[in-house]
Amino acid sequence: MEKIAVASDHGGFELKEIIIGYLFSKDVEVIDCGTDSPVSVDYPLFGKKCAEMVASGKADRGIVVCGSGIGISIAANKVKGIRCALCTSVEMAKLSRQHNNANMLALGGRLTETTLALEILEAWLNTEFEGGRHKNRTDMLDEM
Numbered sequence: 001m002e003k004i005a006v007a008s009d010h011g012g013f014e015l016k017e018i019i020i021g022y023l024f025s026k027d028v029e030v031i032d033c034g035t036d037s038p039v040s041v042d043y044p045l046f047g048k049k050c051a052e053m054v055a056s057g058k059a060d061r062g063i064v065v066c067g068s069g070i071g072i073s074i075a076a077n078k079v080k081g082i083r084c085a086l087c088t089s090v091e092m093a094k095l096s097r098q099h100n101n102a103n104m105l106a107l108g109g110r111l112t113e114t115t116l117a118l119e120i121l122e123a124w125l126n127t128e129f130e131g132g133r134h135k136n137r138t139d140m141l142d143e144m
């Protein structure tokens with residue numbers, strides 16, 4: 001069973017809870033890295049925690065949510081081995097898997113409406129990396 005780590009700050013808390021419900025319905029093992037309420041917290045801590053679960057192999061992939069998706073994706077991308085893609089459309093979600101082999105997805109809880117967020121999530125979960133010429137490039141990212 002695939003293991004997916006999920007984290008948010010307060011701005012992404014509501015969407016994170018919806019995402020967790022969705023993942024349970026898809027028979028995915030969820031590792032909830034917090035936050036646990038809508039009380040204000042610092043997104044770098046939660047982005048880092050989730051990214052470290054993925055980088056260490058404790059989780060296969062990760063999903064992070066903050067208000068815009070920007071701050072928490074920046075935090076996740078600071079962790080070596082992480083390729084976190086902030087996606088605002090289904091096409092971006094597919095491309096982030098096909099070309100970038102994104103191992104983390106970031107979403108903006110305050111900017112992306114829930115139905116679209118779940119469509120993005122579904123596309124991201126179900127799209128495979130194309131490899132080939134893209135592999136050299138993702139290897140280059142991983143060297144940085």
Ligand code: RB5
Pocket residue numbers: 009010011012043066067068069070071072
């Ligand atoms: C929190 O107010 C907000 O700044 C945060 O959720 C996120 O949008 C940062 O990038």
